[in-house]
Amino acid sequence: MDYDVVVVGAGPAGCLAAKYAAKNGAKTLIIEEHASIGSPVQCAGLLSTKAIDACEVRPDKGCHPITGAFVYAPDGRRICISGGEIKAYVVDRRLFDRTLAENALRSGAEILMRTRACGIATRGNRRILHVTIEGEPDVIEADVVIGADGIQSSIARWAGLGTFEKVLCGAQVNTVYDFDCYDCVELFPGSCAPGFFAWAIPYHESARIGLAVRPTVTPGSDPGPESISQSQSQSGSACWHLKRLLSDHRVVSRKCLSGMTGLVMGGIPIGVLQRTAADSVLITGDAAGHVKPTSGGGVYPGAVCAKIAGRVAADAIRDRDTSARRLYEYDRLWRAEIGRELAIGKRINEWMARLGDSGINRLIRVLDDDELLDLITRYGDMDYPSVVLRKLLMNTKSVGALLKLAPICLR
Numbered sequence: 001m002d003y004d005v006v007v008v009g010a011g012p013a014g015c016l017a018a019k020y021a022a023k024n025g026a027k028t029l030i031i032e033e034h035a036s037i038g039s040p041v042q043c044a045g046l047l048s049t050k051a052i053d054a055c056e057v058r059p060d061k062g063c064h065p066i067t068g069a070f071v072y073a074p075d076g077r078r079i080c081i082s083g084g085e086i087k088a089y090v091v092d093r094r095l096f097d098r099t100l101a102e103n104a105l106r107s108g109a110e111i112l113m114r115t116r117a118c119g120i121a122t123r124g125n126r127r128i129l130h131v132t133i134e135g136e137p138d139v140i141e142a143d144v145v146i147g148a149d150g151i152q153s154s155i156a157r158w159a160g161l162g163t164f165e166k167v168l169c170g171a172q173v174n175t176v177y178d179f180d181c182y183d184c185v186e187l188f189p190g191s192c193a194p195g196f197f198a199w200a201i202p203y204h205e206s207a208r209i210g211l212a213v214r215p216t217v218t219p220g221s222d223p224g225p226e227s228i229s230q231s232q233s234q235s236g237s238a239c240w241h242l243k244r245l246l247s248d249h250r251v252v253s254r255k256c257l258s259g260m261t262g263l264v265m266g267g268i269p270i271g272v273l274q275r276t277a278a279d280s281v282l283i284t285g286d287a288a289g290h291v292k293p294t295s296g297g298g299v300y301p302g303a304v305c306a307k308i309a310g311r312v313a314a315d316a317i318r319d320r321d322t323s324a325r326r327l328y329e330y331d332r333l334w335r336a337e338i339g340r341e342l343a344i345g346k347r348i349n350e351w352m353a354r355l356g357d358s359g360i361n362r363l364i365r366v367l368d369d370d371e372l373l374d375l376i377t378r379y380g381d382m383d384y385p386s387v388v389l390r391k392l393l394m395n396t397k398s399v400g401a402l403l404k405l406a407p408i409c410l411r
């Protein structure tokens with residue numbers, strides 16, 4: 001088999017990269033190791049309206065609209081950030097990813113399911129992908145391979161593009177929860193989810209309750225021999241915290257019915273790869289760390305970057321130059337588009353992680369003010385948190401309190 005572009009992974013990033021490569025004239029193939037697109041789900045499905053636009057799909061009646069958020073401090077005080085307009089939708093990622101795959105097909109890309117990339121080699125200025133198709137070994141030749149193969153990207157590793165500084169571990173259950181308002185998500189920063197936060201997200205009549213935590217060994221358990229993989233102990237830690245959230249948290253345990261209808265687990269990369277282009281290889285989406293460090297949301301940044309990857313790959317093939325130097329245009333373009341925002345998000349993530357319960361209590365107490373809540377509602381943007389941060393730093397009421405918290409953040 002011979003293609004201009006082979007995209008590894010049929011998640012949102014892979015489907016959009018393929019769509020843009022095909023639209024720009026490249027003969028494009030997506031390979032996906034699973035038998036069904038969008039499964040297993042590793043997502044809460046909360047997508048900003050901007051993310052849905054970036055994915056070039058229209059929200060249908062299956063999508064659950066979200067207008068705002070309640071943020072709970074560890075001491076129980078809560079603030080409401082809501083302007084009444086739809087800011088986001090909660091989607092079924094299986095259906096969502098399938099729509100993106102169909103859009104890629106409509107643009108001319110092909111898809112091979114149950115096809116797993118097992119290795120990569122170089123022949124001249126082309127790449128040979130060693131794959132198994134339905135378990136049988138085969139090879140696919142391509143001018144450019146786009147690695148959209150998620151957080152554990154083999155393509156990035158094989159191309160020598162490194163890995164992430166930090167990976168948070170996420171765990172989530174689907175269950176029933178007594179929301180005060182079914183248009184609002186509930187967020188719980190603090191020690192219930194060390195290093196990140198917990199969430200309760202409504203989806204029609206049901207709920208997705210989850211959290212992500214910084215990598216640690218399962219609290220209270222023996223770290224065990226070194227042979228226990230780091231990821232096992234990390235997912236154990238997320239599950240341990242999730243169990244405690246559901247059984248002991250002052251708000252969640254009261255509103256959540258016991259029992260669940262589904263469990264989702266997965267890693268969230270924090271920080272982007274230093275390089276996302278090599279000879280005949282581009283890396284995009286979670287595989288490149290295109291994830292907002294403030295929320296763990298990867299669909300929006302992944303979509304923005306994947307479309308650039310698809311276009312640059314097609315252009316480079318047309319110019320008959322798929323060297324790392326030429327493909328580096330992709331790296332430059334996505335960094336110009338969202339690199340700064342992701343870097344600021346990483347800083348915010350680090351500051352929040354250092355605040356501790358008392359710092360978060362103080363922060364929420366300060367923000368619990370009509371003028372500041374109005375400012376957050378007006379300028380808050382799930383995808384660009386730096387905008388509201390700048391506004392808060394320019395506001396006389398909030399800047400003093402934020403500066404008082406600075407020593408803790410900078411510790």
Ligand SMILES: Cc1cc2nc3c(=O)[nH]c(=O)nc-3n(C[C@H](O)[C@H](O)[C@H](O)COP(=O)(O)OP(=O)(O)OC[C@H]3O[C@@H](n4cnc5c(N)ncnc54)[C@H](O)[C@@H]3O)c2cc1C
Pocket residue numbers: 008009010011012013014031032033034038042043044045046047115116117118148149150151154170171172210264265266267268284285286287291296297298299300302
């Ligand atoms: C608990 C949790 C909750 C989350 N909630 C949200 C949320 O609410 N909103 C949001 O925007 N983001 C959320 N995310 C992040 C989001 O799920 C990811 O950022 C997004 O799915 C990344 O898309 P992607 O296309 O880069 O990778 P993926 O969706 O991971 O797709 C990668 C694909 O590559 C395939 N693949 C991997 N290796 C190979 C191989 N060797 N050969 C062939 N195929 C391969 C995989 O099977 C997979 O289909 C959440 C993550 C977690 C863990």
